[in-house]
Amino acid sequence: MAAVLPLSPNSPAVQRLLLSGNEAVARGVWEAGTRVAAAYPGTPATEILETLSRFPDLHAEWSVNEKVSMEVALGASMTGARAFCAMKHVGLNVASDCLMTMTITGAYGGLVIAVADDVGMSSSQNEQDSRFWGRFAHIPVLEPADSQEAYEMAKQAFVMSETYETPVLLRLTTRICHVKGLVTVGEREAHEPAGFVKNPQRWVMVPAHAKVRIPGLFKRDETLREVSETTPLNILEAGTDRSVGFVTSGPAYMHVKEAFPDAPVLKLGLSHPWPPNKLRELAAMCDKLVVVEETEKILETEIKAAGIDCHGKDILPSLGELSPQVLTPAIDRLLGKPVPPPAPAAAPPKLFPRPPTLCASCPHMGMYYTLSQIKNLIISGDIGCYTLGAGHPWNALDTTICMGATMGVALGMDKGRGSVDKNKRILAVIGDSTFMHMGMQGLLDITYNHGNVTVLLLDNHTTGMTGGQATPASGKDIHGRDAPKVDLFKIVEALGVPNERIKVVDPYELPTLFKTVREEIKIEGPSVIIARRPCVLIDEFKPTRPYLVEEDKCTGCGNCVEVGCPAIHVTRRDRVVKPSGKEVELAFVEIDSQACTGCGLCVQPCAPDAIQHVSRRDIPIHIVKTTSSS
Amino acid sequence: MSSDITNILVCGIGGQGVMTATEILAEAAIAQGHDVKKTEVAGMAQRGGVVTSHLRFGRKVLSPQIEPGTVQVLLGFEGAEALRWSHYLRPDGLALVNTARLVPPVVELGLFEYPDDPTGKMREAGHKVVAFDAMSIARDLGEIRLGNTVMLGAIADYLPFAPDVLMACIDKRFARKGEKVVEANRQAFAAGRDAVAKQLAATPA
Ligand SMILES: Cc1ncc(C[n+]2csc(CCOP(=O)(O)OP(=O)(O)O)c2C)c(N)n1
Ligand code: SF4
Ligand code: SF4
Numbered sequence: 001m002a003a004v005l006p007l008s009p010n011s012p013a014v015q016r017l018l019l020s021g022n023e024a025v026a027r028g029v030w031e032a033g034t035r036v037a038a039a040y041p042g043t044p045a046t047e048i049l050e051t052l053s054r055f056p057d058l059h060a061e062w063s064v065n066e067k068v069s070m071e072v073a074l075g076a077s078m079t080g081a082r083a084f085c086a087m088k089h090v091g092l093n094v095a096s097d098c099l100m101t102m103t104i105t106g107a108y109g110g111l112v113i114a115v116a117d118d119v120g121m122s123s124s125q126n127e128q129d130s131r132f133w134g135r136f137a138h139i140p141v142l143e144p145a146d147s148q149e150a151y152e153m154a155k156q157a158f159v160m161s162e163t164y165e166t167p168v169l170l171r172l173t174t175r176i177c178h179v180k181g182l183v184t185v186g187e188r189e190a191h192e193p194a195g196f197v198k199n200p201q202r203w204v205m206v207p208a209h210a211k212v213r214i215p216g217l218f219k220r221d222e223t224l225r226e227v228s229e230t231t232p233l234n235i236l237e238a239g240t241d242r243s244v245g246f247v248t249s250g251p252a253y254m255h256v257k258e259a260f261p262d263a264p265v266l267k268l269g270l271s272h273p274w275p276p277n278k279l280r281e282l283a284a285m286c287d288k289l290v291v292v293e294e295t296e297k298i299l300e301t302e303i304k305a306a307g308i309d310c311h312g313k314d315i316l317p318s319l320g321e322l323s324p325q326v327l328t329p330a331i332d333r334l335l336g337k338p339v340p341p342p343a344p345a346a347a348p349p350k351l352f353p354r355p356p357t358l359c360a361s362c363p364h365m366g367m368y369y370t371l372s373q374i375k376n377l378i379i380s381g382d383i384g385c386y387t388l389g390a391g392h393p394w395n396a397l398d399t400t401i402c403m404g405a406t407m408g409v410a411l412g413m414d415k416g417r418g419s420v421d422k423n424k425r426i427l428a429v430i431g432d433s434t435f436m437h438m439g440m441q442g443l444l445d446i447t448y449n450h451g452n453v454t455v456l457l458l459d460n461h462t463t464g465m466t467g468g469q470a471t472p473a474s475g476k477d478i479h480g481r482d483a484p485k486v487d488l489f490k491i492v493e494a495l496g497v498p499n500e501r502i503k504v505v506d507p508y509e510l511p512t513l514f515k516t517v518r519e520e521i522k523i524e525g526p527s528v529i530i531a532r533r534p535c536v537l538i539d540e541f542k543p544t545r546p547y548l549v550e551e552d553k554c555t556g557c558g559n560c561v562e563v564g565c566p567a568i569h570v571t572r573r574d575r576v577v578k579p580s581g582k583e584v585e586l587a588f589v590e591i592d593s594q595a596c597t598g599c600g601l602c603v604q605p606c607a608p609d610a611i612q613h614v615s616r617r618d619i620p621i622h623i624v625k626t627t628s629s630s
Numbered sequence: 631m632s633s634d635i636t637n638i639l640v641c642g643i644g645g646q647g648v649m650t651a652t653e654i655l656a657e658a659a660i661a662q663g664h665d666v667k668k669t670e671v672a673g674m675a676q677r678g679g680v681v682t683s684h685l686r687f688g689r690k691v692l693s694p695q696i697e698p699g700t701v702q703v704l705l706g707f708e709g710a711e712a713l714r715w716s717h718y719l720r721p722d723g724l725a726l727v728n729t730a731r732l733v734p735p736v737v738e739l740g741l742f743e744y745p746d747d748p749t750g751k752m753r754e755a756g757h758k759v760v761a762f763d764a765m766s767i768a769r770d771l772g773e774i775r776l777g778n779t780v781m782l783g784a785i786a787d788y789l790p791f792a793p794d795v796l797m798a799c800i801d802k803r804f805a806r807k808g809e810k811v812v813e814a815n816r817q818a819f820a821a822g823r824d825a826v827a828k829q830l831a832a833t834p835a
């Protein structure tokens with residue numbers, strides 16, 4: 001059985017709800033009486049704050065980046081309030097500067113950080129294991145195995161945080177965040193902040209103060225290790241088949257139970273610090289010990305260092321998710337059992353890939369179509385929907401590293417380039433949300449250091465990639481209420497870009513965009529082109545009448561296909577030899593009028609004017625901006 | 631341990647309503663007193679990527695992931711996507727497939743090919759497949775958005791509980807939209823059930 005923690009003693013009317021791990025965490029955080037919850041969006045953690053924003057009696061916010069969200073939570077904790085921040089794995093890299101010192105001040109009001117690892121990389125630039133932060137920052141790590149535990153541990157984390165005056169890391173993975181399961185929930189408990197107490201030795205981290213407090217971290221580690229031996233979060237299940245015993249945490253526990261229901265298991269809900277005595281007890285009761293952990297070899301290394309013999313990554317993969325299907329043959333092999341080859345039907349059929357695409361009418365198409373028409377560019381990129389510009393048909397993005405990196409990378413290329421790259425133009429593409437997250441500092445570095453970079457700021461008034469969350473430039477807060485709207489033009493100007501080198505263009509107007517890019521890349525020194533058009537996900541976007549291709553007029557030039565809109569479909573291909581003797585490929589097209597939202601981008605490169613508005617009476621009835629019926 | 635578990639895989643592409651359909655199936659299973667887990671793999675699904683939703687229910691569900699070769703019913707919202715996940719079917723499993731053909735840009739650009747007859751390929755591989763055009767069924771009912779309910783109707787007779795249980799969950803979803811909408815969905819549900827039943831009757835096993 002999974003760990004079941006007692007709900008609060010006076011837990012009232014219980015309800016069972018089908019909740020995702022993210023929703024369950026939000027519910028637990030809210031019930032704990034939390035006053036402040038902050039996050040910057042990031043898959044797979046985004047829905048935690050989205051859910052919290054719908055609960056009453058707490059301040060929920062989209063922060064501009066993860067570091068700020070953590071600082072906001074810390075400040076609230078200093079007043080004695082219960083406080084929370086959530087982020088994806090890479091977000092904690094950004095916030096880590098705060099983390100590494102706030103662990104020394106410690107928490108006053110319960111302070112919980114939810115971090116979601118994208119194990120399997122469904123939509124992230126890397127896979128990394130956030131459990132390391134527990135070791136690095138000397139803070140406890142809680143790992144739920146399903147939604148019910150996510151809810152319970154979120155609540156428990158606040159108690160632990162206050163009892164041991166420590167920030168607590170609630171480590172989630174995609175398979176927790178996005179799996180729905182039944183959760184028995186309770187009600188919100190009151191938690192009144194005790195009030196800020198001036199105490200420079202604790203809150204002003206200068207060397208003299210930090211030196212005094214750091215030994216406390218090591219002591220806290222020891223105390224928590226003792227807690228780990230007795231907490232109901234760590235359970236030793238004796239099992240009946242003693243040939244292999246397992247140590248596991250998080251969603252891997254469910255895979256172990258599914259594949260080996262009778263084996264002894266030490267399930268670590270508090271996985272750092274882990275309990276050495278319990279582990280020895282398990283080791284003594286089974287012939288072989290296997291550590292089942294996703295991604296890195298953390299527990300295994302530590303268990304071996306404690307002198308306990310075990311298996312782990314020698315038989316299990318380090319990349320991607322585990323599953324019963326991965327575990328079973330690995331353990332069979334370990335036990336010397338014959339492993340049947342997978343059944344032929346179980347092999348996936350060979351098929352075309354279906355990579356994500358930009359939406360029909362996405363303003364980014366205008367920019368990438370334009371860039372794909374210009375030669376001799378090096379285009380430094382960043383993270384967002386616009387990263388898709390690296391793919392077909394545009395192939396107009398040359399680098400992507402981490403959020404905001406485009407600026408520094410472009411400047412470095414500019415400063416580092418030798419004669420081979422001398423005649424190339426260097427551009428930096430960035431989305432508006434990414435710009436405010438980490439890009440502004442990079443732009444400042446470009447202007448300050450005389451960079452020769454043309455920046456393309458794709459201002460679609462939202463955080464498109466993660467589902468359309470508001471930003472400081474959208475004039476709305478997390479609840480959709482009015483908020484001060486920052487002016488990106490003025491920010492860019494204040495960062496040192498000359499006024500006349502800041503151009504605002506409509507990415508739907510291809511000729512102007514083309515002309516502006518051509519002009520700006522010729523100019524020495526920094527310039528910024530702000531391409532402004534709303535993303536289709538937000539209310540500001542108004543779909544208009546769809547287009548269709550007049551079959552008799554289409555010459556098969558294929559220009560519109562190069563725009564990259566998913567609503568354009570090729571109906572027929574052909575090859576012809578031109579009078580010049582050159583062979584060209586033809587692609588005759590049609591537009592799916594149910595998918596077309598009428599941006600008019602594809603109309604512009606169409607030489608024979610074959611793309612026309614659907615006449616009014618032909619407009620399919622469903623073309624009104626509504627969500628689907630269900 | 632997992633012998634009483636029902637595994638249903640719903641697949642399609644982003645924006646088709648795969649997740650919502652699975653959510654309603656999950657609600658029906660809960661109404662029947664089952665433990666339920668539902669998990670999605672949707673890498674940037676909003677942008678026309680592949681979406682699969684795994685639904686598992688029974689007395690007690692542990693791992694949320696369905697293993698290849700263990701699916702009782704596969705509900706495919708798109709032909710090629712049904713083919714993509716057909717290896718998840720167990721030998722006696724059933725695939726219910728909407729024949730919609732959604733061709734991605736990588737195919738339009740001539741970089742890859744879309745298979746001519748995805749459901750035919752599934753049959754060749756020995757799977758039991760029922761293919762139907764949910765969207766034209768919905769269009770005949772006068773509202774293309776009823777397609778999802780047609781899909782749910784299609785699976786209704788192949789669940790370990792009565793179709794009424796699922797229908798009741800759909801009713802509940804649309805109740806606040808008024809009696810007319812509820813009625814339209816009831817018709818779509820019946821049409822989905824019919825489309826599958828007719829074909830199964832026509833093709834001897
Ligand atoms: C440190 C970090 N935080 C969050 C994310 C998740 N994420 C990727 S891109 C992005 C923002 C995209 O918004 P924007 O820059 O406006 O571009 P758009 O998607 O709208 O084109 C977010 C939140 C991430 N990859 N790294
Ligand atoms: S969500 Fe917005 S930014 Fe992303 S592809 Fe769609 S329109 Fe473009
Ligand atoms: S007008 Fe052209 S580019 Fe724009 S959405 Fe319609 S088909 Fe796509």
